[in-house]
Amino acid sequence: MDWLTMGRWSPYAVGIGIGVLSWLTFVLSDKPIGCSAAFARTSGMIERLFRGNKVLEKPYFKEFAPRVDWEWMLVVGAILGSFTSAKLSGQFKLDWVPSMWAAAFGPRPVTRVAVALLGGVLLGFGSRWAGGCTSGHGISGTLQLAVSSWLAAICFFIGGIAAAFFIFRILG
Amino acid sequence: MLTRLHNSKKTQLFLGLGAGFGFGFLLEKGGVTRYDVIVGQLLLSDFTVLKIMLSAAAAGMLGVHLLRNLGLAQLHPKPGSWGSTAVGGLIFGLGFATLGYCPGTIAGAVGQGWLDALAGGLTGIILGAGIFASLYPRLKPGILSKGEFKSRTYPELLKINPWAVVIPAVAIIAAFLVWLESRGL
Numbered sequence: 001m002d003w004l005t006m007g008r009w010s011p012y013a014v015g016i017g018i019g020v021l022s023w024l025t026f027v028l029s030d031k032p033i034g035c036s037a038a039f040a041r042t043s044g045m046i047e048r049l050f051r052g053n054k055v056l057e058k059p060y061f062k063e064f065a066p067r068v069d070w071e072w073m074l075v076v077g078a079i080l081g082s083f084t085s086a087k088l089s090g091q092f093k094l095d096w097v098p099s100m101w102a103a104a105f106g107p108r109p110v111t112r113v114a115v116a117l118l119g120g121v122l123l124g125f126g127s128r129w130a131g132g133c134t135s136g137h138g139i140s141g142t143l144q145l146a147v148s149s150w151l152a153a154i155c156f157f158i159g160g161i162a163a164a165f166f167i168f169r170i171l172g
Numbered sequence: 173m174l175t176r177l178h179n180s181k182k183t184q185l186f187l188g189l190g191a192g193f194g195f196g197f198l199l200e201k202g203g204v205t206r207y208d209v210i211v212g213q214l215l216l217s218d219f220t221v222l223k224i225m226l227s228a229a230a231a232g233m234l235g236v237h238l239l240r241n242l243g244l245a246q247l248h249p250k251p252g253s254w255g256s257t258a259v260g261g262l263i264f265g266l267g268f269a270t271l272g273y274c275p276g277t278i279a280g281a282v283g284q285g286w287l288d289a290l291a292g293g294l295t296g297i298i299l300g301a302g303i304f305a306s307l308y309p310r311l312k313p314g315i316l317s318k319g320e321f322k323s324r325t326y327p328e329l330l331k332i333n334p335w336a337v338v339i340p341a342v343a344i345i346a347a348f349l350v351w352l353e354s355r356g357l
Binding site: 006008009011012014015016017018019020021022023024025026027028029030031032033035036038039040042043044046047058059060061064068069070071072073074075076077078079080081082083084085086089091092093094095096097098099100101109112113114115116117118119120121122123124125126127128129130131132133134135136137138139140141142143144145146147148149150151152153154155156157158159160161162163164165167168169 | 188271
């Protein structure tokens with residue numbers, strides 16, 4: 001069982017594993033793997049705590065009801081699965097600042113968290129604007145040969161590569 | 173039998189949790205729950221993310237289309253338009269590089285112990301999705317519906333048998349991955 005405690009697997013083994021996992025989700029749950037809608041539902045659940053049932057009348061939450069569904073559980077499961085894998089290989093570690101970030105912008109957690117927050121807002125906003133993320137469009141949509149998903153995946157990388165070069169080659 | 177399984181709400185929540193567990197486990201083993209690996213991909217110095225995504229797409233494509241032929245699976249391709257898919261995709265890309273995780277891998281990053289992902293990223297994604305939900309009624313009739321795609325999938329667009337797209341697509345992905353490896357990337 002050495003493979004369970006290994007730190008890294010071949011990216012092809014991982015990719016094929018995710019492909020096979022989507023066969024299972026299509027058959028057993030009639031659902032493609034996706035993550036970003038769960039965050040929109042969560043925002044609705046939090047807003048509901050403050051504003052009550054009025055939130056349910058928002059047009060977006062009529063389409064994506066603020067409740068726990070299959071995909072929401074998938075995101076929770078992903079946290080647990082990653083935690084288990086990291087524990088098995090001894091790579092679980094509480095840490096604030098990734099090393100590439102620290103090398104370019106210093107080791108202060110507050111800067112990193114502020115930028116992560118900004119990046120998160122753009123990511124959450126953009127994923128809902130595009131109707132999916134790296135998993136829903138990038139893997140599940142491309143494997144279904146969806147017109148929208150191939151375009152979305154290409155745009156994710158165009159925007160991402162441009163921004164990464166700007167952040168690390170111009171600012172960093 | 174499958175329809176009954178699909179309609180059983182409680183069972184589905186457990187199946188979702190299980191699928192997520194497998195997904196997070198694989199993402200962590202692949203290294204893509206790490207900021208350095210994701211940003212390395214966007215700086216074109218580490219191709220792990222693309223290798224995982226493309227091999228998942230190729231394996232998934234073959235299996236899901238076969239299962240569909242056997243009557244065991246249905247496709248759920250998302251609708252799209254230039255205004256929503258392309259513009260949203262570019263905004264997503266800016267966030268992808270700024271945060272250094274995406275909505276799936278951030279769940280994995282939290283599980284691995286990354287506190288920047290938990291305190292900054294996760295909060296930001298929920299906030300960003302909430303802002304979008306509030307603006308949705310104004311965006312929907314405008315930019316989101318500009319240039320809607322008439323067909324949902326390429327086989328539908330080209331009016332050909334899905335396998336006439338699956339086989340060449342898998343071949344192109346495989347050739348691209350072999351080329352990446354031959355370049356030592």
